[in-house]
Amino acid sequence: MSTSYQARFRVWRGDTGGGDLQDFRVEVNEGEVVLDIVHRLQATQAPDLAVRWNCKAGKCGSCSAEINGRPRLMCMTRMSVFGRDETVTITPLRAFPVVRDLVTDVSFNYAKARQIPSFVPPRDLLPGEYRMQQEDVDRPQEFRKCIECFLCQDTCHVVRDHEENKPAFAGPRFLMRVAELDMHPLDAAADTGLDRKRTAQDEHGLGYCNITKCCTEVCPEGIKITDNALIPLKERAVDRKYDPLVWLGSKIRRRSSAG
Structure with a gap:
């Protein structure tokens, strides 16, 4: 049985002038975290997607976002916590002004x-x-x-x-x-x-x-x-x-x- 599947993602795209959620279908492999999927999305469908990250080890605090409405680190949120038929929504931190896409001015x-x-x-x-x-x-x-x-x-x-x-x-x-x-x-x-x-x-x-x-x-x-x-x-x-x-x-x- 294949461990890969196509997940539904909704990602906020926009800047200081406004924006909206965009729908994507992205491949997910076993053991991956949300940040892996965001990187794959950049590589395959949205090369201009702005996202802040650095260590991918849960120690720099850079990849903060809101995932299904909850503030989380994208690099520490495993895809296995979501159902395969669940839509994963990623939005920027709500308390701070948006710079572009998932990047906020902190x-x-x-x-x-x-x-x-x-x-x-x-x-x-x-x-x-x-x-x-x-x-x-x-x-x-x-x-x-x-x-x-x-x-x-x-x-x-x-x-x-x-x-x-x-x-x-x-x-x-x-x-x-x-x-x-x-x-x-x-x-x-x-x-x-x-x-x-x-x-x-x-x-x-x-x-x-x-x-x-x-x-x-x-x-x-x-x-x-x-x-x-x-x-x-x-x-x-x-x-x-x-x-x-x-x-x-x-x-x-x-x-x-x-x-």
Whole structure:
């Protein structure tokens, strides 16, 4: 029995001026992923089809798209998850402006990344003298598995459905970055007057997140963005603002460091 078959594909074609879905029938072979089929489509029927990709190994995050309405990496979505009689629809990331076909302008994310102040090393420690418990290493290390595919940004309804929120909301990927730095036991941002919990709330829109966990569901690296980053960050932001003991402790520490 042949393992090859003809699959029905609908692929969005267009640019900033608009576009529409086009129908194709493309050969599929055993073990292939959606990106293989897109490449075959380029080679045989649509040589001008624009698609962004690089590693084809699920590590560069370049080939993000929406497949049957779900944000996915094309290189990590096996054709075997679809029925042979099923039409596979591929569209560009909906949360970001289309450049052409399946390529979107994700510069919004790089702009947000630049707004996050970087790690602040302790003044009294030299390089090579940093010491951390393994437990403290493990917590932020999970977040460093991020491959910048921006699927979490795309599926977050605060970004996806409300363009007006973008100036005030960093999105789950970059709130996770704030959480990673805030959890880091050697981050000395507070000594410089930078309160990461306050900036998460006031400058990066932490309050917009209503923890639906849609970002976690689409993460190809399996990062528990909501449970391990966003919820803990929200808890610490609330403690800082409303818990009188935490507030008093912060004032005492600030006065002691100033002295």
